[in-house]
Amino acid sequence: MWGILLKAVWFILPAYVANSVAIDVSVVPFLKRFNTPVDFGRSWWGKRILGDGKTWRGLIAGVISGTSVGFLQSIFRPDSILPIMSVKLAFLLSLGALLGDMGASFLKRRSGFERGEVIPFLDQLDYIVGAFFFAWIIIPVDFNMFIVVAIVTLPLHVISNIVAWALKIKKVPW
Numbered sequence: 001m002w003g004i005l006l007k008a009v010w011f012i013l014p015a016y017v018a019n020s021v022a023i024d025v026s027v028v029p030f031l032k033r034f035n036t037p038v039d040f041g042r043s044w045w046g047k048r049i050l051g052d053g054k055t056w057r058g059l060i061a062g063v064i065s066g067t068s069v070g071f072l073q074s075i076f077r078p079d080s081i082l083p084i085m086s087v088k089l090a091f092l093l094s095l096g097a098l099l100g101d102m103g104a105s106f107l108k109r110r111s112g113f114e115r116g117e118v119i120p121f122l123d124q125l126d127y128i129v130g131a132f133f134f135a136w137i138i139i140p141v142d143f144n145m146f147i148v149v150a151i152v153t154l155p156l157h158v159i160s161n162i163v164a165w166a167l168k169i170k171k172v173p174w
């Protein structure tokens with residue numbers, strides 16, 4: 001039981017880091033001005049393509065940090081039961097996570113949801129789906145691992161949002 005959990009968390013760690021850092025850097029004062037939206041403020045059919053919540057700053061910082069953590073995991077694997085991490089896999093997990101998050105924002109804008117409005121499950125799992133999808137380019141992805149990660153992520157997301165709110169990184173605790 002704990003083995004499966006540890007393996008799943010080890011595998012998805014670069015995606016977690018990428019997603020969290022993309023959000024966390026938004027409160028770093030000297031990075032405040034690097035908030036160019038990925039969609040460059042453009043709209044499509046009267047609605048923003050992605051919205052101001054998806055910035056190049058978040059995308060770039062997230063991919064760099066997720067890939068860096070994956071690099072550390074590739075040189076230091078504390079136990080041989082853990083899946084092997086590589087820089088390439090970590091890069092795909094990080095990029096996939098953030099593109100998945102952007103994909104969800106795209107769907108939210110198309111359906112009329114404003115920036116920051118929460119859609120349960122979509123907001124928590126978008127980046128996990130993106131990460132697994134991109135990892136699949138280079139490795140056969142284990143569907144059971146995806147299920148475990150999804151189940152672990154839901155409560156983890158709730159807890160980390162409350163922590164981020166308490167630290168004033170997020171405006172609302174959800």
Ligand code: CTP
Nearest residue numbers: 022023026053054055058059105114115116117
């Ligand atoms: N963020 C960012 N760039 C990203 C992802 C996140 O700058 N690629 C920052 C933004 O400041 C964003 C915050 O992290 O407002 C929280 O991220 P998220 O919850 O994903 O965005 P929302 O503001 O909720 O926007 P959306 O409704 O599009 O999900």
Ligand code: MG
Nearest residue numbers: 116117118123
């Ligand atoms: Mg959100």
